[in-house]
Amino acid sequence: MLKSLHISPDKCTGCLQCELACSYENEGVFNPAKSRIKVFTFHQEGRFVPYTCTQCDEAWCMQACPVDAIVVNTATGSKDVLADVCVGCKVCTIACPFGTVNYSQDTGKVIKCDLCGGNPQCVEACPTAAITYVDADATGLDRMRAWAGKTDNAATARA
Amino acid sequence: MAWAKKILRVNLTDGSIASEPLNMEWAQAYLGQRGLATRYLVEEVDPKCDPLGADNKVIMATGPLTGTMASTGGRYSVITKSPLTGTVACSNSGGFIGAEMKMAGWDMIIFEGKAASPVYLHVENDNAKLLPADQLWGKSVWETDELIHKIHQDPQIRIACIGRAAEAGCLYSAVINDLHRAAGRSGVGAVLASKNLKAVAVRGTLGVGNIKDPKRFMQSTGEQKQVLAENAVTGQGLPAFGTQVLMNVINEIGAMPTRNMREVKFEGAHKISAEAMAEPRKSDSKPNLTTNAGCFACTIACGRISTIDKGHFSVENKPQYWGNSGGLEYEAAWALGSDTGIDDLDALTYANFLCNEDGFDPISFGATVAAAMEMFEQGVITTEDTGGIEFKFGSAEALCKAAEITAAGEGFGKDLGMGSKRMCEKYGRPELSMTVKGQEFPAYDPRGIQGMGLTYATSNRGACHLRSYTVASEVLGIPEKTDPLATEGKPGLVKAFQDATAAFDSSGLCIFTSFAWTLDNVAPQLDASCEGDWTAERLVEVGERIWNLERDFNNKAGFTAKDDTLPKRFFTEPANTGPAEGKVSGVEQMLPEYYDLRGWTPDGEVTTQTRDRLDLPS
Numbered sequence: 001m002l003k004s005l006h007i008s009p010d011k012c013t014g015c016l017q018c019e020l021a022c023s024y025e026n027e028g029v030f031n032p033a034k035s036r037i038k039v040f041t042f043h044q045e046g047r048f049v050p051y052t053c054t055q056c057d058e059a060w061c062m063q064a065c066p067v068d069a070i071v072v073n074t075a076t077g078s079k080d081v082l083a084d085v086c087v088g089c090k091v092c093t094i095a096c097p098f099g100t101v102n103y104s105q106d107t108g109k110v111i112k113c114d115l116c117g118g119n120p121q122c123v124e125a126c127p128t129a130a131i132t133y134v135d136a137d138a139t140g141l142d143r144m145r146a147w148a149g150k151t152d153n154a155a156t157a158r159a
Numbered sequence: 160m161a162w163a164k165k166i167l168r169v170n171l172t173d174g175s176i177a178s179e180p181l182n183m184e185w186a187q188a189y190l191g192q193r194g195l196a197t198r199y200l201v202e203e204v205d206p207k208c209d210p211l212g213a214d215n216k217v218i219m220a221t222g223p224l225t226g227t228m229a230s231t232g233g234r235y236s237v238i239t240k241s242p243l244t245g246t247v248a249c250s251n252s253g254g255f256i257g258a259e260m261k262m263a264g265w266d267m268i269i270f271e272g273k274a275a276s277p278v279y280l281h282v283e284n285d286n287a288k289l290l291p292a293d294q295l296w297g298k299s300v301w302e303t304d305e306l307i308h309k310i311h312q313d314p315q316i317r318i319a320c321i322g323r324a325a326e327a328g329c330l331y332s333a334v335i336n337d338l339h340r341a342a343g344r345s346g347v348g349a350v351l352a353s354k355n356l357k358a359v360a361v362r363g364t365l366g367v368g369n370i371k372d373p374k375r376f377m378q379s380t381g382e383q384k385q386v387l388a389e390n391a392v393t394g395q396g397l398p399a400f401g402t403q404v405l406m407n408v409i410n411e412i413g414a415m416p417t418r419n420m421r422e423v424k425f426e427g428a429h430k431i432s433a434e435a436m437a438e439p440r441k442s443d444s445k446p447n448l449t450t451n452a453g454c455f456a457c458t459i460a461c462g463r464i465s466t467i468d469k470g471h472f473s474v475e476n477k478p479q480y481w482g483n484s485g486g487l488e489y490e491a492a493w494a495l496g497s498d499t500g501i502d503d504l505d506a507l508t509y510a511n512f513l514c515n516e517d518g519f520d521p522i523s524f525g526a527t528v529a530a531a532m533e534m535f536e537q538g539v540i541t542t543e544d545t546g547g548i549e550f551k552f553g554s555a556e557a558l559c560k561a562a563e564i565t566a567a568g569e570g571f572g573k574d575l576g577m578g579s580k581r582m583c584e585k586y587g588r589p590e591l592s593m594t595v596k597g598q599e600f601p602a603y604d605p606r607g608i609q610g611m612g613l614t615y616a617t618s619n620r621g622a623c624h625l626r627s628y629t630v631a632s633e634v635l636g637i638p639e640k641t642d643p644l645a646t647e648g649k650p651g652l653v654k655a656f657q658d659a660t661a662a663f664d665s666s667g668l669c670i671f672t673s674f675a676w677t678l679d680n681v682a683p684q685l686d687a688s689c690e691g692d693w694t695a696e697r698l699v700e701v702g703e704r705i706w707n708l709e710r711d712f713n714n715k716a717g718f719t720a721k722d723d724t725l726p727k728r729f730f731t732e733p734a735n736t737g738p739a740e741g742k743v744s745g746v747e748q749m750l751p752e753y754y755d756l757r758g759w760t761p762d763g764e765v766t767t768q769t770r771d772r773l774d775l776p777s
Contacts, residue, residue, distance in 0.1 A: 013398075013460035015453030016255075020228045023366060024377075030227050031262060031366025033315075043338060044482030046449035046464040125228070127388065127458035 002077040002136040005113075005120060007050050011130035014041055014048035021125035025116055034104070036113040037122050037131075050131055052122075053100040053113040055079055061112070064095035077136065078115040086110055161223035161370060161688040162186055163266045167287055169280060171354050172213065172272030176287050181266050186223075187691050188774065190698075193249045194665035194705035196220035196238040196267060200247065201708060201776060203271075206716035210242035210346075211353040213273040219260065219319070219359065220268075222667025223689050226261030226367035226455075229380045230387055231669035233258040233455025236342065240716070242353075243330045243346035243523070243578055244597040244621040247712045250333070250347045251625070251664055252319075253454030253462075254340030259317040262363025270356060279320070279358035281311065284365050292357040299323055299516045299566075300335045307360050320358035321348040322518030327568020328352070329576035331523035331599070339485025339515040340454065345598060345620050346578075348518050376687035383680050384458050390675035392635070397461035397671065398451050402489035403433035405602075405630075412634060412643065413737020414607030415493070416600065418500045418552050419529040420593045420726075423604045423734045427502025431492050435504055436463070442470045447504055449483050459671060463487060465508055473509035473559045484512050490624070493602035494525025499532060499558055506555035510562040517566035523578055526599035528561050530579035530591050539586050546570040590727050596621035596718065605729050605746070607739035608633050610641070610649040612746045613753060616723045617653065619709040625670060627656035637674055644738065646745035650753035658702035665705060704773045707757075711765050711775060720763035723750060 019035035027034045037052035059079045062070040069085035070092060072078075081101075088108040092101045101112040113120075115133075123133045134141070166179045182199075189195040196218040208214040217239040224232040235257025241248035260268065263284050270280075277292035295303050300322040307318050317337060325332035325348035332348030333341040342348075351357070370376045387393040396404045409415045410428040417425040429435060436448040445466065453460035465486025467474050474480040487495075487507055491514070495507045514521040528550070534540045535550035542549060548560050548571065564572030574582050579599055583592035593600045598621025605612030610629030618626040629652055633643035641652060659678055663670050666681060678695040686693040729744040754761060758769035765775070 013451055013453035013457075013462075015457050015460060016455055017228065017230075017458060020456060024228065027366065028373075029366035029368035031364065033262065033364035034366065043484070046452075046466070046483035048450075048452070127230075127384065127453075128460075 003118075003133050004055070004136040004139055005052065005115065005123070006132045006134045006139045008130050008132075009047060009049040011128045012039060012048040012050055013128060014039055015127065017125040017127060018050055018122035018131055021121040025121040026111070034111070036100075036111060050122075051098075051100070053079070054098065055113075055115070060095040060097060061092035061101045064091045066091060073114065073117075076115045076118045078113070080114045081110055081112055083107070083109050161227060161367070162191065163261055163264050163367075165265055167265045167268045167282070169268060169270050169287070169289065170272050171270060171274040171278065171289070171356060174289055176289065178285070188701065189705060189708075190662065190665040190701050191222035191266065192220045192225070192234065192236045192665045192667060193238065193251070194661060194701060194708075196236065197247060197249065197705060197708055197712070199267070199269065200238055200240070201712055204240060206240070206712050208240060210240045210245065210350060213354070215240050215350060215353075216269060216271045217347065217350045217354065218267055218269050221257050221261050221266055222665055224684060225667030226258040227370070227380070227667070227688060228377070228456060229668060229684050230384045230456060230458040231454070231672050232667050233457065234667050234669055235260065236664065237334050237347040239347055239350045241345040241347070241620065242349045245716055246596055246620055246718060247709045248345035248347055248620055249664070250342035250344050251670075252334070252336055252340050252342040253457065253669060254337035255455045256317040256319045256336040256359070256361055257667070258455040259361045259363045261367050262365060263361055264363065264365050268359065270354060273353065274355035277355045277357050279307070279356070279360060282359070282361045282363075284363060295357045296326065297323065300518050301338060301516050303358055304338055307358060311360070313362060316360050316362045318358055318360045320518070321351045322516060322566070324517045324519040324566050324568065324576065325349050325352040327573070327576060329519050329565060329568065330578045330581070331520040331576075333514075333518045333520050335515060335518045341515070341518070341520070343520045344522065344623065370688045371690060372687045376684065379683045379687050383676065383684060386680060387458055387672060387675050392637070392674040393459045393672065394675075397459050397674070400433035401451065401461045401463045403436060403463070403487060403492060405489045406432035406492060407434070408634065409603065412607060413734060413739050414604040414634075414643065415497055416593075416602065416604045417497050419498060419533040419591065420600065420604065420728060421533070421732065422736070423607055423739060424736050425497040425500070427500070428497060430502040431487070431496040431504050431507055436465065436487065440468050442468050447508060448486060454669070457669065459669075461671060467508045467512070468505045471505035471509070472556070473506055480509065480512055485515050487511055490602050491521035491525070494522045494529075494599075495558060497602070498525050498529040500552035501555050501558055502553075503555035506559055510558050513562040513566050519565060522601055523599040524562070524565060524575070526593055527575050527579040527582060528558060530583055530593065531561075531575065532557070533591050534583065534586055534588055537588075539588050544571060544574075593726050593728070594622055595725060596722055598622045603630055604734065604739070605725060605744045606734040606742045607737065608643045609646050609745055610643070610652055612725060612729065612744040613649055613653045613749045614656075616725055616746045616750070617657075617753060619706070619713060625660070627653045627660055628670070629653060629656055631674065635674075638677060644742060646749050650749050650756055653753065654756050657706050658699050660702070661705040662698040662702035665701065700773075704775065707765050707769060707773055707775055714764055720750070720754070720761070723763060
């Protein structure tokens with residue numbers, strides 16, 4: 001069963017623990033500049049929104065790559081960059097509609113979320129459960145449950 | 160390692176910028192941030208210098224855990240000699256710029272001298288430049304932030320800057336970072352203004368590595384985050400209510416200073432409390448509070464993000480204030496509200512926004528307005544002095560106008576910008592200034608919480624709650640409950656809190672963690688990341704060393720035991736109601752024991768013995 005990252009911006013406090021965990025896992029340093037997940041602050045609105053790759057099925061980045069450096073990880077469903085194949089042409093960064101594949105000046109390759117091989121560290125680090133890793137077929141389950149909880153049984157019975 | 164081991168030294172007089180290795184011997188003795196930067200200040204700045212002269216220096220310093228995944232590891236401090244108090248100043252701030260400095264590879268930035276014309280420092284990793292700021296001078300913090308982002312076409316730059324208040328000479332002006340986080344107290348903003356330094360803009364992409372034992376560090380920081388999450392204050396109270404959780408608590412125990420600290424209970428507290436901030440308002444059915452917010456790496460997230468009612472008189476024709484900004488914390492709500500007798504939540508939020516927008520300390524500002532209100536009530540000042548503003552206790556209009564003229568440094572705003580000590584002296588009523596060493600009181604009455612009286616009297620930066628927050632013990636029972644009305648045992652309690660706090664403030668962590676953590680929780684995180692063996696006992700010793708170093712600086716600046724006291728009001732006007740009714744402050748009884756525990760002379764001087772024991776510089 002595949003799982004998906006599920007993000008609830010209303011729970012985010014903008015603390016960047018996810019960015020720190022991501023960069024530490026992937027780069028070995030605490031460095032939000034190298035994080036595959038980014039938290040955006042909309043100051044005037046008082047909103048914080050974490051954003052990262054959604055692992056599209058027909059991934060634009062994968063389709064666009066001229067050297068087949070982006071491949072499907074069949075265990076997790078993530079689209080992973082093969083660093084030794086990537087030539088740093090950046091076509092994938094143009095192709096991605098969401099901007100979640102980015103070039104790294106230090107390595108000359110692109111980087112993107114690979115779900116940490118099935119154990120996403122951003123999820124581990126998030127103190128408010130704004131980022132969770134859930135059944136890919138049921139990302140709406142919590143919201144459904146919330147609405148279900150508001151259903152008025154008495155009214156339904158009368159109807 | 161955790162330290163970047165590099166200092167950026169910026170000479171504003173000749174424009175030179177140099178990289179220096181961090182003095183690691185000092186880092187082992189003073190840890191970082193508050194302690195380590197004070198060690199540099201003591202070495203390089205004459206305690207008798209003019210705080211606003213070119214000889215003073217200002218240091219922006221991070222701690223070893225700043226920029227790491229340790230919860231709250233994003234703090235930085237501004238260390239200098241204060242123009243408000245003449246003592247050493249250390250103002251601590253969260254937000255994101257501290258971590259960004261570390262990401263750029265710097266433990267500290269030391270500014271010295273004075274620029275001939277306005278400049279700002281732009282740091283991009285190793286590349287640091289002083290750039291002209293003529294176009295930024297005269298702009299607010301919010302405008303400056305926007306302009307610098309535009310100039311560099313980089314939305315990810317983090318900015319600390321001063322607003323118009325500092326430029327106008329406001330002696331409690333702040334350095335604001337990330338739009339609404341403040342190195343707020345003691346007038347550190349005025350020191351930047353005196354040096355023609357408008358802003359520091361930082362972008363760091365190098366990251367923080369060099370952790371001594373990464374595996375142990377990750378395990379330790381994970382465990383300690385769990386401790387914060389499971390604690391009632393840091394896991395529930397602070398995220399839900401912010402520091403405003405205290406408003407009703409402190410009011411109920413009769414320790415809420417009211418109307419320039421004449422009274423100890425505010426009848427309007429419930430209208431300006433955390434609960435009031437969460438109440439949907441009539442006009443748009445939205446509450447004042449939009450959400451809570453975390454600073455860098457903080458898993459507590461006590462920050463308040465708020466809006467003002469668009470129909471409120473303060474903003475009805477000013478759409479620029481209709482969005483969200485940093486909202487009321489307890490100290491601001493108290494100073495702007497209870498101390499002035501104002502129970503209008505929107506007016507308080509508006510005044511607080513102006514404090515963010517133009518960079519001044521809401522505690523000192525609110526307390527100074529309160530002093531002006533008492534002088535107005537007594538007829539010492541009239542509308543002729545105030546430019547027509549009726550400074551009546553309870554007047555929301557007066558507060559809003561006062562904030563506007565203080566931000567701009569116009570008219571009576573110049574007097575308010577002096578702080579209450581100088582303002583009350585100017586009008587011949589020095590006893591109406593509720594200050595210690597020239598700095599205004601925070602939100603705990605020293606008659607109702609006796610330990611706080613000693614805290615204020617002996618704080619190395621003038622009246623301050625953040626130097627030894629004995630409220631934790633005396634009111635909340637952390638780490639153990641003591642009687643707030645008793646003086647017995649308080650000298651020891653205050654000393655213990657002062658030393659521990661100095662260590663927290665030097666680590667890169669937030670003092671709010673200490674609702675759940677002691678130094679036993681901090682030590683393993685430092686020990687896993689920093690060179691050397693770090694135990695709680697060693698951190699207490701480091702804290703004590705820092706406290707004595709600061710005290711020694713102040714003594715050399717001319718402060719003596721005579722300055723370790725409170726305004727007369729707290730000795731002659733007993734608390735008027737509540738559990739402390741009839742009580743005055745027992746500071747004078749506590750001081751001799753405190754000096755003795757400190758290893759100081761009865762005059763409050765650090766003895767040679769103490770100096771040798773702590774290995775202080777001569």
